Amino acid sequence: MNALVATNRNFKLASRLLGLDAKLEKSLLIPFREIKVECTIPKDDGTLASFVGFRVQHDNARGPMKGGIRYHPEVDPDEVNALAQLMTWKTAVANIPYGGAKGGIGCNPGELSLSELERLTRVFTQKIHDLIGIHTDVPAPDMGTGPQTMAWILDEYSKFHGHSPAVVTGKPIDLGGSLGRDAATGRGVLFATEALLNEHGKTISGQRFVIQGFGNVGAWAAQLISEQGGKIIAVSDITGAIKNSKGIDIPSLLKHAQ
Amino acid sequence: MNALVATNRNFKLASRLLGLDAKLEKSLLIPFREIKVECTIPKDDGTLASFVGFRVQHDNARGPMKGGIRYHPEVDPDEVNALAQLMTWKTAVANIPYGGAKGGIGCNPGELSLSELERLTRVFTQKIHDLIGIHTDVPAPDMGTGPQTMAWILDEYSKFHGHSPAVVTGKPIDLGGSLGRDAATGRGVLFATEALLNEHGKTISGQRFVIQGFGNVGAWAAQLISEQGGKIIAVSDITGAIKNSKGIDIPSLLKHAQ
Amino acid sequence: MNALVATNRNFKLASRLLGLDAKLEKSLLIPFREIKVECTIPKDDGTLASFVGFRVQHDNARGPMKGGIRYHPEVDPDEVNALAQLMTWKTAVANIPYGGAKGGIGCNPGELSLSELERLTRVFTQKIHDLIGIHTDVPAPDMGTGPQTMAWILDEYSKFHGHSPAVVTGKPIDLGGSLGRDAATGRGVLFATEALLNEHGKTISGQRFVIQGFGNVGAWAAQLISEQGGKIIAVSDITGAIKNSKGIDIPSLLKHAQ
Amino acid sequence: MNALVATNRNFKLASRLLGLDAKLEKSLLIPFREIKVECTIPKDDGTLASFVGFRVQHDNARGPMKGGIRYHPEVDPDEVNALAQLMTWKTAVANIPYGGAKGGIGCNPGELSLSELERLTRVFTQKIHDLIGIHTDVPAPDMGTGPQTMAWILDEYSKFHGHSPAVVTGKPIDLGGSLGRDAATGRGVLFATEALLNEHGKTISGQRFVIQGFGNVGAWAAQLISEQGGKIIAVSDITGAIKNSKGIDIPSLLKHAQ
Amino acid sequence: MNALVATNRNFKLASRLLGLDAKLEKSLLIPFREIKVECTIPKDDGTLASFVGFRVQHDNARGPMKGGIRYHPEVDPDEVNALAQLMTWKTAVANIPYGGAKGGIGCNPGELSLSELERLTRVFTQKIHDLIGIHTDVPAPDMGTGPQTMAWILDEYSKFHGHSPAVVTGKPIDLGGSLGRDAATGRGVLFATEALLNEHGKTISGQRFVIQGFGNVGAWAAQLISEQGGKIIAVSDITGAIKNSKGIDIPSLLKHAQ
Amino acid sequence: MNALVATNRNFKLASRLLGLDAKLEKSLLIPFREIKVECTIPKDDGTLASFVGFRVQHDNARGPMKGGIRYHPEVDPDEVNALAQLMTWKTAVANIPYGGAKGGIGCNPGELSLSELERLTRVFTQKIHDLIGIHTDVPAPDMGTGPQTMAWILDEYSKFHGHSPAVVTGKPIDLGGSLGRDAATGRGVLFATEALLNEHGKTISGQRFVIQGFGNVGAWAAQLISEQGGKIIAVSDITGAIKNSKGIDIPSLLKHAQ
Secondary structure (H helix, E strand, C coil): CCHHHHHHHHHHHHHHHHCCCHHHHHHHHCCCEEEEEEEEEECCCCCEEEEEEEEEEEECCCCCEEEEEEEECCCCHHHHHHHHHHHHHHHHHCCCCCEEEEEEEECCHHHCCHHHHHHHHHHHHHHHCCCCECCCEEEEECCCCCHHHHHHHHHHHHHHHCCCHHHCCCCCHHHCCCCCHHHHHHHHHHHHHHHHHHHCCCCCCCCEEEEECCCHHHHHHHHHHHHCCCEEEEEEECCEEEECCCCCCHHHHHHHHC | CCHHHHHHHHHHHHHHHHCCCHHHHHHHHCCCEEEEEEEEEECCCCCEEEEEEEEEEEECCCCCEEEEEEEECCCCHHHHHHHHHHHHHHHHHCCCCCEEEEEEEECCHHHCCHHHHHHHHHHHHHHHCCCCECCCEEEEECCCCCHHHHHHHHHHHHHHHCCCHHHCCCCCHHHCCCCCHHHHHHHHHHHHHHHHHHHCCCCCCCCEEEEECCCHHHHHHHHHHHHCCCEEEEEEECCEEEECCCCCCHHHHHHHHC | CCHHHHHHHHHHHHHHHHCCCHHHHHHHHCCCEEEEEEEEEECCCCCEEEEEEEEEEEECCCCCEEEEEEEECCCCHHHHHHHHHHHHHHHHHCCCCCEEEEEEEECCHHHCCHHHHHHHHHHHHHHHCCCCECCCEEEEECCCCCHHHHHHHHHHHHHHHCCCHHHCCCCCHHHCCCCCHHHHHHHHHHHHHHHHHHHCCCCCCCCEEEEECCCHHHHHHHHHHHHCCCEEEEEEECCEEEECCCCCCHHHHHHHHC | CCHHHHHHHHHHHHHHHHCCCHHHHHHHHCCCEEEEEEEEEECCCCCEEEEEEEEEEEECCCCCEEEEEEEECCCCHHHHHHHHHHHHHHHHHCCCCCEEEEEEEECCHHHCCHHHHHHHHHHHHHHHHHHCECCCEEEEECCCCCHHHHHHHHHHHHHHHCCCHHHCCCCCHHHCCCCCHHHHHHHHHHHHHHHHHHHCCCCCCCCEEEEECCCHHHHHHHHHHHHCCCEEEEEEECCEEEECCCCCCHHHHHHHHC | CCHHHHHHHHHHHHHHHHCCCHHHHHHHHCCCEEEEEEEEEECCCCCEEEEEEEEEEEECCCCCEEEEEEEECCCCHHHHHHHHHHHHHHHHHCCCCCEEEEEEEECCHHHCCHHHHHHHHHHHHHHHHHHCECCCEEEEECCCCCHHHHHHHHHHHHHHHCCCHHHCCCCCHHHCCCCCHHHHHHHHHHHHHHHHHHHCCCCCCCCEEEEECCCHHHHHHHHHHHHCCCEEEEEEECCEEEECCCCCCHHHHHHHHC | CCHHHHHHHHHHHHHHHHCCCHHHHHHHHCCCEEEEEEEEEECCCCCEEEEEEEEEEEECCCCCEEEEEEEECCCCHHHHHHHHHHHHHHHHHCCCCCEEEEEEEECCHHHCCHHHHHHHHHHHHHHHHHHCECCCEEEEECCCCCHHHHHHHHHHHHHHHCCCHHHCCCCCHHHCCCCCHHHHHHHHHHHHHHHHHHHCCCCCCCCEEEEECCCHHHHHHHHHHHHCCCEEEEEEECCEEEECCCCCCHHHHHHHHC
16 A cells, blocks of 8 residues: 555554544645655766655644655655644654654665765755754654765755754764664654563563664664564564574674664 | 546647657656645634645646646646647647646635635645746646735735735736736637638628637637627527627627626 | 833932943943834734834843733833833843833734734734844734743744744743743742741731732632642732631632632 | 815815815825934044934825935925925926925034044934835935035945935936036926916016025026016025115126135 | 065055055955865876866955856965956955855866866855855856756756756856857947947947957957958957958858857 | 965875875865955944955865954964964864854054954854854954954844854953863963973973963963962963062962963
């Protein structure tokens, strides 16, 4: 099912449980603003290439909007729309004073050189710089992007608005990034898992876990769960899977994965 | 056929005739920027209503973008996108220093009170005021909108940017509108028809014409063609059609239509 | 006596005691800036109504100006001027880095619907948005206004300047308001009374009190004084007065007043 | 009678003749915005002096507001208010796309040195620079001010907004002033007088005239009327009056007055 | 002699003839503002290169400053300073409402690829965009720069300030450049020569001319002088010289030079 | 040796030790931006005087630039350039998130009245206000300037940008300055001396010190070293020197110096 259809269906279920009236429900489903921009760059071989970039700003009633920017060939408006909406519900449920947004560029970062990625990121930033900002919408890294991408956004945005380290999160520590940001999403998996187990009168320690994905999030989750005494019996990623019913040695696996 | 599919197909035919390379062709097909905004207003009965507004800015290489804003229940992104692209080609072919854009709100203006239309237009203007402007993108009236709509946009825009009569065309004469704007599109029909006939060694005078549509454009075209000696033998609009093979008396029909 | 005449007389007495020279005294009496704006709104019945709004900014030598906005039929320039000046002296005596301002609209809020009050507040904000701000002048609630009024100002101001919760104080907690703001002025009455009694070697406990006014300020003062052991023997408000020489039961009275 | 009372009375007479409804009449009487600012300057002797400056912006429905700035000891809010309102009616009656404003400083320019006048004008400009501008409100010289004053305003305004010769009219020719501005008001007297006489079937030539005031306006009016064949039989100014029933030799009088 | 020393000496000679006082003379010699910026770009081979760019703004008393931007290895602050000053005197002598400025980058444009020149021009524009503009300072082409350079400046400046064709002169015709700009400097040589000859009672026709330099300026001067009947007997440029005492055939030479 | 030559030589020594490549070294030697402005003021006697002001902004890679503004007759571009570069290395070595800048005006503050110094500081601020700011470049006092100078800059800057106490450091405590700023540089001398001695296994206590200069820095250093048990055996300043091998009584000397 299309991500937007699924997200809207879940929201409507929640809305009915809360007894929201139909017009408010409709208003919450329509994003505040969607932007789609053309990003044309010279490639290293001198030819031109055009990519489409998106930023969907779903809701800012509770504070500046927050959400990642992903680079992936299958980025499409519906997916970005759905993810922006989910950011609104996530910040609201966690009761932090932010709204929800999401963005991305339809490209395959693996096929672009570092210098092409820099040019693409800078052009995208030029196209949306008037629509983001510390009090408006604060991007973050997501699939296919990372601290280096945030550093380029920060630098390009600062050409227009002056030194503005707060315009993105997930930037390199040296440019004002937060310690612990690296592990944060994986640590969130740990916390959510702990909360779920506690509701059933259990703890991490003594449970067995299977982890799907071993990128930044999965690897940190594996390491932190294992430190809490959880037994990881299987791990998979895009290249394959391993299994050990006595528990995988996560530190060794991490060393191997690097 | 979907308007965007048709427009893209025609552009590609032209592009191949001109020998444009594939990457430039792709770049010209992708709009510069597309914006989609939520417009929530209180209705006269106190309930809330949410509408979706669009502005597609296709290309500004030749100057500030130019294009209408339409209010119609079937406004959708593809149609707006296609019309924005056509504005780029129209201003280029006419060799005036403008680019192309188009916008609209998905609503039925016939079901909204004047005061609801004003509130909707002002909220839409608040959502796009940073993205339009005399050097950037200059809206104009289109289906379902007119001088009054432009006056509301002008007034709301001026709250943010100071007295700015140049931000829209098609505004009321009293607010700086141009004399002759009313008849301009119909007069364009006359000029295009004359040019076509001249290519075949003919003139307006002595020809017979059938006119489909008798709103602002069709009525002015009928009147101007008839003044040049053309014989209008049939006229139709949404309510029906009339026919007179000896020629319809256009001044009488205009009086009747009012 | 006119509030401004009285305030100026008191300031001159203080100025003479401090030995200020005549020109500095004159300069301190003249406000930094006074603004008077026309606020025209459509009423719910479709007719137009015009109100006059004021903002007097008295002095910003010690920091951004601070002061309430009141809605009352008898708001006039002299009263607003006097209250702005008193804010300058209050922030200076309390040694907090702020200056003094005050504003208001000449209207009877009891005769306006909630939706008319919202429109009036938004129009007033549009007229003064360039003259207030976090580093310039920060409004607060006053007679006839409250957290809802501040929320409207915040929202309208943010349309022009981006998400700006700090542009007003006294806003709803959910929009970033401070806990305890509700009781703050009544608590100030308690602190001032304690300080006065301490100078005479007495404490709240064991004293008898008469309280004039039982709105937000008076009711909180009564409750807090009573919690400190003070005996409230009489309370009056616009609707009448009650008296009990053994002490009024304030919690019961509060329940009754609601 | 107070100038504002008189102006309001005349407007109400006109309003009744036009059949304006009472609420629109009230709205047209309330100025758009009134600003009152403190202007403190060091005098040449090193002491401080404080003056009060005004700018009343009456109405901008028909275009940017236009009106003089006068320096006079008796400048007061009611007079400035009345004169601003008259500018609205004057620009409307003459059908030029401007609104009405007026300003002034309560000071005696004859008691201030050139350098004190410069400092006062620059401080006043700093206090109102955000509220005037080519699309908003364009000041002009008036009683006690002239091209030099406008040059100071232009220069000070340009520090904030970049080179802006259009922010004032009546500036020196070398800074972009208009040829003929000097004689313009006197020439207006000639045109109005001609129009009045024509309505009675007469012309300037052959009529006798008495002229009260022989400053810039009166002297130019005298000269232009005399060039059209009018006979000036008496002239007065603040210093006295002369009379000659055969007609005063205006060129000689001008030479004498200089 | 250093260009600045020579220019200052000539100005002082003129200043003494005009009887300017010493302090005014000193003030006219000091430029309004000098800016020196670092421009670091990636070269095509991936390494970094740093260049120094200058903009000297000499005087804006008579209007926005005007002056070229040159790319040459020997650009230095004194030369730019001298040329900026000469622009002030040139615009003043020609009595057009502009001041004087000049800029440049210390680089050898012949050793940079087109794409390196584009990057260098865009970085330089980013560093000075806040200090130039239609009302402030309007650059133009000069040695080593041309319409393409102006197009890059225009495009980069427009990213920050919106579509701004007026920020540079000498831009391509298609972007709003002026017809005749190409020949303008050479035509100026013709006009100056004509004026000089007229003072001696002679005309172009019948005179013999020697032209040093055959770039854009010299080639146009040769062609225009020859069209007026002047006999060009010698032409030289960086590559050599030709001579023909009967007169060189300029059209043939132009064809050859291309 | 010229300060810039010396600074560049030291940087190159460090650069070679760090193994920086030649192009990066060159880029780090070129300042980000150098500004030179003309500051013309009326002197107290009515004549005009012109001074040259500088601001060199060396590097902002690590955060907003930071550095003093000095008033001294021998201020020249090379010295300011060298000091700006040293600020970059100082903030980097101390690992605080700032870059380096420096500025100054070529004037003798001892020959200017307080009112001339105020006018000069305000004109200088007007010329550079667009290039400094809390996120860009934050000036501080230096030779010939102090808290009063910073207060003038703060006030003039705030006319353009709103109440901005953070635009300068070293301002008066009453305007938001930091307690301890007065002693800070002298305390830095103490800390550096302690660190040096500790490396040699010694402490302040028991050592003998000679102090060259007894202005704000030297006097505080003397006092603080003496409080830590150091023996000051000689002190010199511009007016002479004293010596006492048993240790000078610093509190008495301070009283005497005042």
